Amino acid sequence: MSTSVQDMTERVAPLIAKEEKRFRAERRRSDQMWNEAKEFISKGVPSSFQDAPPQPIFIQRGQGSRVWDVDGNEYVDFHNGFGVMVVGHAHPLIVEAISERARLGTHFAQPGEDVVVVARELSRRFKQPQWRFTNSGTESTLDAVRLARGFTGRDRIVKIEATYHGHHDALMVSVEPKPDLMGPADSPASVPYYEGIPKAISDLTLVVAFNDADQLERLFARHPAEIAAVIVEPVMMNLGSVMPDDGYLAKVKDIAHKHGALLIFDEVKTGCTIAPGGATERLGVTPDLIALAKAIGGGVPCGAVGGRADVMAMIDEDRVAQFGTFNGNPLTMAASRTTLTRILTPAAYAHLDALGEVLAGGLRDVIAEHDLPFHVMSLGARGGITYRKERVRNYRDYLTIDKSWAYVSWLYQCNRGVLMAPFAEENWTLSVQHSEEDVQRYVDNFAELARDLTR
């Protein structure tokens, strides 16, 4: 007989307490370093996303599919630096490319040969003729928004409720809005994400639910000739993995175009991970502008914005500014060229797809065996467990999930040699250096949790 959800829920809190205790006992050096860091660094971490409970893990090194923390714990890495390290750690070709570049000089703020190779390859993969480089996903979405505003001469932007597009003001809106502030489901409010976002800016950012084209249509009707662009993460990857309904992305593009606005895809997470040409290729919709970062740099800070020739011509004509001291940095470009032309080959994508299926299949078997109210998503290098039985279509669905499931699962993995990105919303990232044995460890750990929850 299967265990009831209520029984399982009652078992979670004691399991969390036990696993947190073990977690802390095995990471004393990390804790020490964290306390030292707090003296000079806010929260003791370089980015607030690294401050996850029970405490940050300080990492010493990585090799292939593995990383080691400062306490000597070894992990198979499924965090992979928030979805960056699809090449795996210290890939010999990346080491060679970066070392060679370091010998030749790492920064000139003048173009070099690699920028052409990388832009040509991005163009081929993402079907966008023109590109510029940036240094992060934040900069890429910032530039995409500015290009759309310049091109259309309009100020308003539409974003999807609960997407994260980086930390610039225009898109730090309704990223994780609190239920008492988020407004009605059919007309979500624009809620600034933390303080310091001017109201005048957040008011320009309108918010709609994912997978609701009619709501978007109504929003355009309320703001005729005011909206520059709709920015969409084509598969939402910060609520687990939320797939677009069939035909939804094409409808969004049609609605935007009908009203004289552009469609921007934020493929910072999906780009080069769920297919060679990201969601654009896998889901068959080509946007007007695209923001990339993360995996395209092979582990070096990177970013790119690409788009339609007439939109990108705003840069050629000096009508929209796109600048950056480190744009097209030689170290980044060397790593990116190697990543895109020598590592993320068709054979690499076949490996990632196959491995993803082994992992997802193993997890689905555990879920079925224990009749757990969860489901699994796998798309190329990316995937994850969603802790509810039914598909999630938008943020409001996601809010029905008890986050303690994801937390206990994260602790179980971490304490048994699997590093996952912290926070309930995150997915796994596989690398070309992961093996079936690596993904089996993930499945085995999850099976142990399932047994402890249902015993």
Ligand SMILES: Cc1ncc(COP(=O)(O)O)c(C=O)c1O
């Ligand atoms: C979808 C998406 N867009 C943009 C960003 C911002 O990228 P970065 O952290 O490189 O600025 C992120 C970061 O996680 C992201 O997930």
